[in-house]
Amino acid sequence: MAPRTVLITGCSSGIGLALAVRLARDKQRRFRVIATMRNTGRSGALAAAAGPALGRTLEIKQLDVCDESSIRACLDSIPGRHIDILVSNAGVGMAGPLECQSLAAMQNLMDTNFFGLVRLVKEVLPDMKRRRGGHIVVISSIMGLQGIVFNDIYSASKFAVEGFCESLVVQALRFNVAISLVEPGPVMTEFEMKLYEEAERADYSRTDPETAEIFTNVYLKNSRDVFTSLGQTPEDIAEHTLRVIEAARPPFRHQTNVAYTPMAALKHADPSGALITDAFYKLVFKYDAVLRFGLRAIRLLRWNAQKVKAGVRLLGFK
Numbered sequence: 001m002a003p004r005t006v007l008i009t010g011c012s013s014g015i016g017l018a019l020a021v022r023l024a025r026d027k028q029r030r031f032r033v034i035a036t037m038r039n040t041g042r043s044g045a046l047a048a049a050a051g052p053a054l055g056r057t058l059e060i061k062q063l064d065v066c067d068e069s070s071i072r073a074c075l076d077s078i079p080g081r082h083i084d085i086l087v088s089n090a091g092v093g094m095a096g097p098l099e100c101q102s103l104a105a106m107q108n109l110m111d112t113n114f115f116g117l118v119r120l121v122k123e124v125l126p127d128m129k130r131r132r133g134g135h136i137v138v139i140s141s142i143m144g145l146q147g148i149v150f151n152d153i154y155s156a157s158k159f160a161v162e163g164f165c166e167s168l169v170v171q172a173l174r175f176n177v178a179i180s181l182v183e184p185g186p187v188m189t190e191f192e193m194k195l196y197e198e199a200e201r202a203d204y205s206r207t208d209p210e211t212a213e214i215f216t217n218v219y220l221k222n223s224r225d226v227f228t229s230l231g232q233t234p235e236d237i238a239e240h241t242l243r244v245i246e247a248a249r250p251p252f253r254h255q256t257n258v259a260y261t262p263m264a265a266l267k268h269a270d271p272s273g274a275l276i277t278d279a280f281y282k283l284v285f286k287y288d289a290v291l292r293f294g295l296r297a298i299r300l301l302r303w304n305a306q307k308v309k310a311g312v313r314l315l316g317f318k
């Protein structure tokens, strides 16, 4: 079978980089990867990780999801504009009290996370419909299913992504085009570091002292613990995404982190919203000690599991 052409956005780091490398180094050589990024000056890490795949099964192209002409130029440079699989991955995060965030930063986030996807789909879907085949894979988030305190704008952008795809999927299916939402929980990438850097720089005099205290001393502290205890690696997300791409009947939604599945279940178990809102309120404000204890226990279990794996490798069993 001829390799399928996969275009991925946001490949300078994190999930996009890991996925581009995973697909380009596929042992069965099933994919030809067009790894795109807005600034090709940041292609060093990808080129190093791709190794010999660069120039063979992987090429790097410029694409800024906030710039229609850059998307068009990238697609026009591909023979027949033929893309079998589009992976919309580029995205930015934002966390903190609403009063401390500028409207311009919020609009930039929506422009990247939501309109970035819309621009891509507008360009790619007509070709896929004409060919009666294709797959659009969108890196969404668990925050596209359930908001998390202090992530108001980011979560709204992922809800927009989910609503857009949920509406479009039925029309797309009529043309044999699949749409899949990949929904990770926390993933250890530059995304997290950028959030903490932003939090360091933020001007908390724009909010009241109590809110500032809750954000910095309750949310940020617990968030760090959540990332270290429950966070996945970008390589984990690449494996999950590969499974979605390979599926004979691709799922519309795919959550990558089982620890978050109960969250979505709670939301749907009670249409009034009281159950999930209450659960989050109690976790953040009442039982934070229980939360921290649970997260610490998970960290310990993970650490032990890693030690056992390393031991098994050392003894030459694997």
Ligand SMILES: NC(=O)C1=CN([C@@H]2O[C@H](COP(=O)(O)OP(=O)(O)OC[C@H]3O[C@@H](n4cnc5c(N)ncnc54)[C@H](OP(=O)(O)O)[C@@H]3O)[C@@H](O)[C@H]2O)C=CC1
Residues within 6 Å of the ligand: 009, 010, 011, 012, 013, 014, 015, 016, 037, 038, 039, 042, 063, 064, 065, 066, 089, 090, 091, 092, 093, 112, 116, 139, 140, 141, 142, 183, 184, 185, 186, 187, 188, 189, 190, 191, 192, 194, 234
């Ligand atoms: N990390 C996490 O915890 C989670 C992340 N996600 C989602 O995963 C996706 C990837 O994030 P992740 O890998 O973690 O984070 P990274 O910050 O490592 O990667 C984000 C990528 O998006 C790129 N990007 C930002 N703006 C644009 C733009 N206008 N045009 C093209 N590329 C752009 C960045 O490029 P540049 O280097 O130029 O800034 C970078 O390559 C995002 O959609 C994010 O929302 C979902 C769930 C959890």
Ligand SMILES: CC1=C(/C=C/C(C)=C/C=C/C(C)=C/C=O)C(C)(C)CCC1
Residues within 6 Å of the ligand: 140, 141, 142, 143, 148, 149, 184, 185, 186, 187, 219, 222, 223, 226, 227, 280, 283, 284, 291
């Ligand atoms: C679960 C949980 C928390 C934090 C979750 C976080 C921080 C999730 C991050 C998800 C990301 C980064 C998704 C990206 O798209 C709190 C509020 C600390 C306490 C209550 C339980």
